[in-house]
Amino acid sequence: MINFQYLRTTSAKSALVLLQKGKNSKFLAGGTNLIDLMKRGVTAPERLIDINHVPLKQIELIGTKIHIGAMATNSAVADHALIKEKLPLLSWALQAGASAQLRNVATVGGNMMQRTRCGYFYDTEMPCNKREAGSGCGAIDGFNRMHAIFGTSEKCIAVHPSDMCIALVALDAEVVLLNSKGERKILFKDFHRLAGDTPQLDNNLRPDEMIVRVEIPLNNLAKNSYYLKVRDRASYAFALVSVAAGLELLNNKIVNVRLAMGGVAHKPWRLTTAEEFLKGKDATTENFEQAAKLSMTDAKGFGENNFKLKLAPNTIIEALNLAKSKA
Amino acid sequence: MENRILKDENDRVDGFLKVTGGAKYFAEYELPGLTYGVLVTSTITKGKITALDTKAAEKAPGVIAVLSHLNKPSAPAYEQEGGSQMKIFYTDKIFYNGQPIAIVVANTFERATYAASLVKATYAKEEFNTNLDKALKNSKAKKLQGQPDYKRGIENAYKTAEIKIEQQYILPIETHNPMELHGIIADWRPANKVTVYAKTQGVKATQGTIANVFKIPIENIQVNSEFVGGGFGMGLRTWPLEIATVMASKHIGKPVKLVITRMQMFTMVGNRPTAIQKVGLGATKDGKLTGITHTAFGETASYENFTEGVVNMAKFMYQCDNVNTSYTIVPVDLGVPIWMRGPGEATGAFALESAIDELAHELDMDPLDFRIKNDPEMDQQKNKPFSSKNIKEAYKLGAEKIGWGKRKNKPGSLIEGSWQTGYGVSVGVFNANRGKASVKGILRADGTLLLQSATSDIGPGTGTGMGLIASKLLNIPTSKITFELGDSSLPPAPSQGGSATLSTIGSAVNDVCVALKSTIAELAANSNMDATSNFVDVLKKNKLPSVEITKESQSGKERDNYSMYSFSIHFVQVKVHSLTGVVKVSKIVSVGDSGKIVSSKTARSQMVGGAVGGIGMALTEEAIVDHRYGRYINNNFADYHVPVNADVPEIDVIFIDKPDFLVNPMGAKGMGEIALIGFSAAVANAVFNATGKRIRNLPITPDKILA
Known part of the structure; x- marks a missing residue:
């Protein structure tokens, strides 16, 4: 534990200025994860820049895209009429996450920035390459029931814990980042990273940038979408596996489909192969099963999480069936 | 206690304070x-x-x-x-x-x-070891007898039975974590x-x-x-x-x-330790139990021995001439455990009641019929009659309420889409304890009664129950009765544990009230008043502001002549998702056979709390130690899963509500433990009935269903 400076600002620009002034600064939004990390000694910022008063809470339709400000709370987004009508998948994914109390303070930007819940990452007495480069991975040969089956590296098999991000990657969202030169846009699917050789890096946000909003193009998936989260208890538990499924159907023919999975990788896991396979086919359980099978090609278990090799495809099939039967 | 709002006499006397923040807990004293x-x-x-x-x-x-x-x-x-x-x-x-x-x-x-x-x-x-299984496989590791071996009839008689099962059951560390x-x-x-x-x-x-x-x-x-x-024991x-x-x-x-x-x-306040148990059961082809063998291994610390009653239930719960048990404690390098709700018995009942269900399945018998067939008339362990036991009636009432008739004996028979439905039952039992306690009663001319005893209330509603006992005996409304506890200067009472508070302290309250009543009657007679005169009038007539009596109370000889237990039957309906392995408890009926119910609302709350704890034990709770480091991995409320509201269905509680005056003058037996004991087996049995999958390793998480 070290002492830290607490600063508060009311504009994105001044937040960026403050960010660049100190070496080890962090933005404080809802704080639902950051404060825990500080208490556990996992992170020790010298400066906390409170951005809760920065006006980035908008939820609005601009042209063909829905813009959601980085400081909009999870509950504000989940309960917003526009989101419920146009992007119900996002609303359900948010409601499947955390608890009502946490959703009331957690923000969209903070949700994207949350760190893995791997137990080894949180215990400074145990090895973790993500927390301390080169210290080893406690999970690979340890308790890895919650861990990744896709895109793992020898250094880290942690999973990204968010539900919201699974929906956002499925919805082809874009992330708008602000730096001193102006705004930069990246696809949501490119925001988070695989662990690779740099498990300490969760995403591609540069040290001099802040997330200002996400933009989500409108789609025709609202009628037939579903977020299915499989977990150890009915609420307030991270996903063993979750699937965001959206279908655009025309007489049971799949015109468009989006599939993404949570609880299986270091980043929200988009199932593009399965999507390609399903496009133009009939929405049948047989085709869903085939798509699920195709999704698992590169999956790898580490012992305690081997069950995910079965649970993941099952959840894909069930989510697709539930999305289909929504109509 | 001021500001009491009692809408009816069964309301919690401390309810108002607890929900308004008025109740002051230890950490709040400045x-x-x-x-x-x-x-x-x-x-x-x-x-x-x-x-x-x-x-x-x-x-x-x-x-x-x-x-x-x-x-x-x-x-x-x-x-x-x-x-x-x-x-x-x-x-x-x-x-x-x-x-x-x-x-x-x-x-x-x-x-x-x-x-x-x-x-x-x-x-x-x-070098260290925190793994019970590893210690058991190491012949050099220390093992201690946790309880004397028990033998009735032929040892391991199940092995030669016409129909037999032999299985191992594992429970992980569970933490109290109030x-x-x-x-x-x-x-x-x-x-x-x-x-x-x-x-x-x-x-x-x-x-x-x-x-x-x-x-x-x-x-x-x-x-x-x-x-x-x-508290739950910690x-x-x-x-x-x-x-x-x-x-x-x-x-x-x-x-x-x-x-x-x-x-x-x-790490600092104990846990329900890991236990590895083996149960062997044998029966005749027509379903009479002929042998029970229950062997248990439980963790203890290297620096202190901890034991609990893991194998008690096997000795008397079923009619069986051949029973043997053993219980071994094994030191591991973890903090010492402590009794947790339903101590020992909850661990043992998971194994025994799962095994009973397994044997009934082997016999192709309804597990309820199998239990009824092997229900003992008397306690074969103590060779004494039960002071009271209405378990057959409890079976019947619970079965009706849950809709047991819809259950199919063949597992996996009830399927609706991706969901499979199953029904399970299990029995819980715990000593109907009664200890020694003192209570002071002060009856005042203003019409109030003050009762004092150095007991505790960790939540069951001690003050509420005591008020009801006194109210009935002295015919004073509960709103005029105050019960003071949680203060070591008050008349001595034992700790709140082992489901004994109502029986122990309540008996002393009973005795004090009876004595106060006769004192008032004497005073009335001395002042030429009618023997049935109101105590307020009697005290006023005698110019007394109050009368005060302290009584110590404990069991009499009847405890030597009878076997005294509280019983519970838990019925659950579960729904299991065949693709994701998710288990939902969809219906619960818990029947309590614990004598006369003194405080209906808090008694029901006990049973409800036990069922919720039982869902946790069965489906979600497991404190995980990384044995390479000896450290807990999920030591927080996000990762150690206690059930949330969404995991808990409507819970039906039924009480037999028949007094057992051999236990105490109220005829009431304790029920905090039986609310939980056996519940996890009822869930595991229901999961088997739904899917045909027998999970012998708690908690029953989706990965185990899919395995």
């Missing part, structure tokens, strides 16, 4: 000059502290003292050799990971927390006068332990614990952390408050 303690804990599992650098901590802002084995604060009992309990700060030895090795005291909690992070320990590590964090405020004053605000299930026990450790007269110690935010002893706080207060001459962290709740 004493003048209060200081704050924070514990430093070991980061190795076994070995020795070779150096402890406290300099930086001592220099940190606001720090008053750092106590450790280096400056051994005075506790006379700890100076002596021997004794099995861990003597905090009197050794450089490390027995488990997370063991308190120092306490930092500062003038604010935050400063103490910061300073504690500056204490640096250096260790000499030794909402309220553990801790204490200790205020050591000159002349060795000590006041503590404790979170305890026994104020007299806490008082006794402190007196014993510090060798000061028991009357010097005042223990206050009016409200307790849950408050049944005074832990090293509490002694450390008393030491600190003595050392600095100021009151010290210690509240441990949620993470420390996993």
Whole structure:
């Protein structure tokens, strides 16, 4: 534990200025994860820049895209009429996450920035390459029931814990980042990273940038979408596996489909192969099963999480069936 | 207790205070000059502290003292050799990971927390083992008899039975983790006068332990614990952390408050230990039990032996001439366990009641019919009649309520889309204990009754129950009755545990009220009043502001002549998702056969709480230790899963409600334990009925269903 400076600002620009002034600064939004990390000694910022008063809470339709400000709370987004009508998948994914109390303070930007819940990452007495480069991975040969089956590296098999991000990657969202030169846009699917050789890096946000909003193009998936989260208890538990499924159907023919999975990788896991396979086919359980099978090609278990090799495809099939039967 | 709003006589007397924040828990007391303690804990599992650098901590802002084995604060009992309990700060030895090795005291909690992070320990590590299974496979590992072996008839008779099963059942570590964090405020004053605000299930026990450790007269110690935010057994002893706080207060001459962290709740205040059990059952082809063998292995600590009644139930629950049991405790390098709700029996019942279901399946019998067929007329272990047992009636009532008729004996028969439905049943049983206690009753001319006893209320509603007993006997509305507890200066009572409070303290309340009644009658007669006169009139006529009687009460000889137990039957309906392995408990009926129900609302609450705890035991709760490091992985409420509201369906509670006057004058038997005991087996049995999958390793998580 070290002492830290607490600063508060009311504009994105001044937040960026403050960010660049100190070496080890962090933005404080809802704080639902950051404060825990500080208490556990996992992170020790010298400066906390409170951005809760920065006006980035908008939820609005601009042209063909829905813009959601980085400081909009999870509950504000989940309960917003526009989101419920146009992007119900996002609303359900948010409601499947955390608890009502946490959703009331957690923000969209903070949700994207949350760190893995791997137990080894949180215990400074145990090895973790993500927390301390080169210290080893406690999970690979340890308790890895919650861990990744896709895109793992020898250094880290942690999973990204968010539900919201699974929906956002499925919805082809874009992330708008602000730096001193102006705004930069990246696809949501490119925001988070695989662990690779740099498990300490969760995403591609540069040290001099802040997330200002996400933009989500409108789609025709609202009628037939579903977020299915499989977990150890009915609420307030991270996903063993979750699937965001959206279908655009025309007489049971799949015109468009989006599939993404949570609880299986270091980043929200988009199932593009399965999507390609399903496009133009009939929405049948047989085709869903085939798509699920195709999704698992590169999956790898580490012992305690081997069950995910079965649970993941099952959840894909069930989510697709539930999305289909929504109509 | 002011501001009581009692809409009906069964309402909780402390309900208003609890829901409005008026109830004051130990950590909320603000004493003048209060200081704050924070514990430093070991980061190795076994070995020795070779150096402890406290300099930086001592220099940190606001720090008053750092106590450790280096400056051994005075506790006379700890100076002596021997004794099995861990003597905090009197050794450089490390027995488990997370063991308190120092306490930092500062003038604010935050400063103490910061300073504690500056204490640096250096260790000499030794090899360790925190894994029960590994210890069992190691012939050199220490194993101790936890209870004398029991044998009735032929040993292992199940092996030669016409139909038999033999299976192993595993329970993981479960933690009590009540909402309220553990801790204490200790205020050591000159002349060795000590006041503590404790979170305890026994104020007299806490008082006794402190007196014993510090060798000061028991009357010097005042223990206050009016409200307790849950205990489930972890408050049944005074832990090293509490002694450390008393030491600190003595050392600095100021009151010290210690509240441990949620993470420390996993390592410092016990748990329900891992247990590996083997059950062998044999029966005739027509379903008569011919042999029961129950063998259990449970964890204990390296520095202290812990035992519980894991194999008790096998000895008397079913009619069977051949029964043998054994119970072995195995030291591992973890903190010592402590009894947790349904202690021992809840562990044992999971194995035995799962096995009974397995045998019924082998016999192709309805498990309820199988239980009824093997229901004993008398206790074969004690060779005595049961004081009361209405279990067949309980089976019938519960079966009707849950819709047992819809159950198919063939597993996997009820399918709706991806969901499979199953029904399960299990029995729970626990001693109908009654101890010795004293209660003082003060009947006042203003029409009120004050009752006092040094018992506790960890949540069951002790004051409510006692008020109801007195109300019925003296014909005073409960709104005019106050029951004071949680204060060691009151007449002595045992700790709240083992489902004995209502039976023990309630009997003393009964006796006091009977005595008060006869005193009033005598006074009435002396003043030429009618014997049935209202006590207010009698006291006024006699110019007495009040009458006061203290009574000690305990069981009579009847306890030697009968076998006394409380029983519960749990029926559950589950839905299991065939693709995702998710298990939902969709219906619960718990039937309590625990004598006369004194307080209907709090009794129901006990059963509901037991069922919720049972869902946790069956489906979600598991404290996971990484045996390579001896450290817990999921030591927080996000990762250690207790059931949430969404996991709990509507719970039907049925009481047989027939008095058993052999147990006590109210005819009431305890029920805190039976609410939980057996519940997890009912869920496991229902999961089997739904899917054909027998899960013998709790908790039943989706991965096990899919395996």
